[in-house]
Amino acid sequence: MKLIRQLLFFIFLSNVALAQDIDFARQVINDLCAPEMYGRGYVNNGDEAAAHYLRNQLEKMGVSAFDFNYYQDFKMNVNTFPEAMEVEVDGKQLHPGIDFIVSPDAPSVNGEYDIIYLNKSVIGNPNKMDEFEKADKKGKAILLDSTGFNKVQKEYYQQVEKNPFEAVVIIKLLHEKLTWGVSQNVSPFTTLEILKGIFPSNAKKIKLNITNKLLPKYGSQNILGFVEGKTKPDSSIVFSAHYDHLGMMGKETFFPGANDNASGTAMILNLAQYYSKPENKPDYTMVFIFFGAEEAGLVGSKFYTENPVFPLEEIKFLINIDLAGTGEEGITVVNGSVFEKEFNKLKELNDEKNYLMQVKVRGKAANSDHYYFSEKGVPAFFIYTMGGIKAYHDVYDKPETLPLTEFKDLFRLLTDFVKTF
Numbered sequence: 115m116k117l118i119r120q121l122l123f124f125i126f127l128s129n130v131a132l133a134q135d136i137d138f139a140r141q142v143i144n145d146l147c148a149p150e151m152y153g154r155g156y157v158n159n160g161d162e163a164a165a166h167y168l169r170n171q172l173e174k175m176g177v178s179a180f181d182f183n184y185y186q187d188f189k190m191n192v193n194t195f196p197e198a199m200e201v202e203v204d205g206k207q208l209h210p211g212i213d214f215i216v217s218p219d220a221p222s223v224n225g226e227y228d229i230i231y232l233n234k235s236v237i238g239n240p241n242k243m244d245e246f247e248k249a250d251k252k253g254k255a256i257l258l259d260s261t262g263f264n265k266v267q268k269e270y271y272q273q274v275e276k277n278p279f280e281a282v283v284i285i286k287l288l289h290e291k292l293t294w295g296v297s298q299n300v301s302p303f304t305t306l307e308i309l310k311g312i313f314p315s316n317a318k319k320i321k322l323n324i325t326n327k328l329l330p331k332y333g334s335q336n337i338l339g340f341v342e343g344k345t346k347p348d349s350s351i352v353f354s355a356h357y358d359h360l361g362m363m364g365k366e367t368f369f370p371g372a373n374d375n376a377s378g379t380a381m382i383l384n385l386a387q388y389y390s391k392p393e394n395k396p397d398y399t400m401v402f403i404f405f406g407a408e409e410a411g412l413v414g415s416k417f418y419t420e421n422p423v424f425p426l427e428e429i430k431f432l433i434n435i436d437l438a439g440t441g442e443e444g445i446t447v448v449n450g451s452v453f454e455k456e457f458n459k460l461k462e463l464n465d466e467k468n469y470l471m472q473v474k475v476r477g478k479a480a481n482s483d484h485y486y487f488s489e490k491g492v493p494a495f496f497i498y499t500m501g502g503i504k505a506y507h508d509v510y511d512k513p514e515t516l517p518l519t520e521f522k523d524l525f526r527l528l529t530d531f532v533k534t535f
């Protein structure tokens with residue numbers, strides 16, 4: 115009886131600890147998604163605010179810095195939208211992020227433009243098509259709506275999309291969600307994606323006031339630290355996550371990036387907190403890296419692999435976490451089929467402990483910060499959660515709606531997995 119009571123007490127204690135961890139994770143996600151972080155992009159140095167926050171967290175936990183105070187600086191060009199973001203269609207004002215997005219590589223544009231349509235009723239009618247082809251499209255707006263297009267018509271659409279007619283703006287009507295991004299360069303013309311449902315039918319004119327600002331050689335950073343291993347200090351397990359997101363689209367609209375990737379960032383901080391406690395001191399040296407500028411094209415992690423702060427050969431295994439906020443449908447392991455032995459271990463652990471409903475295998479993919487590491491021969495997994503909310507690269511990826519369904523179980527699985535090395 116006494117034993118059972120002790121056991122129950124122990125379970126109670128470990129649940130309290132995990133409850134605290136999830137509270138901490140929530141707090142980190144809220145902090146990283148706050149308006150003062152400007153979507154962790156490059157308008158108002160949002161990336162820098164987030165980096166500073168992470169650096170302070172590591173210091174507070176007593177995680178050691180490499181000899182440059184947790185920072186690794188790098189430079190890149192990046193296109194930004196710090197000011198005007200106005201779109202009006204026949205007098206109807208559209209809402210940035212909700213009704214429309216501008217292409218991340220858009221230049222500034224200011225003026226009112228006639229709209230020339232290319233849709234099903236035009237492309238399916240030889241006379242109208244003739245009219246479209248003859249129309250002077252230079253300096254105008256071309257509206258593309260591919261609803262009902264066949265394969266050949268879609269190929270034509272793809273030509274027009276590249277703007278051979280030198281229109282000022284290409285408008286694409288979308289049925290589904292809007293998905294934004296980050297660009298390192300500027301296109302000669304603007305592309306707008308607008309939700310079809312809100313676009314006034316047969317609108318004649320579009321009025322635009324959009325300001326871009328290309329930031330040449332913008333200084334961003336990776337943030338990193340380590341906890342020295344007990345028995346194998348010269349060999350390390352690396353946990354990584356990108357902390358940057360898409361930033362601002364105009365003065366008022368920011369992309370919070372709760373799932374992508376405040377959630378993964380919170381997971382790595384939780385792991386850093388765990389391993390920095392004396393009772394959890396690991397055998398291997400644990401390295402925690404928060405990469406910058408992932409959304410701009412894996413810039414921070416590529417830079418790191420070209421300028422590693424300790425030899426890449428000393429990395430026993432790297433686990434990159436991106437999108438850790440759901441899990442209703444389990445997790446996917448990129449490189450799972452490349453590192454089969456490790457993948458099987460992970461899957462066995464999961465089955466044994468009943469953590470996640472599925473650990474799905476996937477092959478090689480250049481879709482997050484593990485990529486340049488595995489290209490250089492570092493064994494690495496990229497793990498993301500599946501199911502739950504559909505918000506992704508849009509204004510709806512918010513902390514309020516992020517479920518963190520399997521956050522604790524993923525944490526347990528990761529710490530169990532580390533013990534197998």
Ligand SMILES: [Zn+2]
Nearest residue numbers: 374375436437
């Ligand atoms: Zn991401």
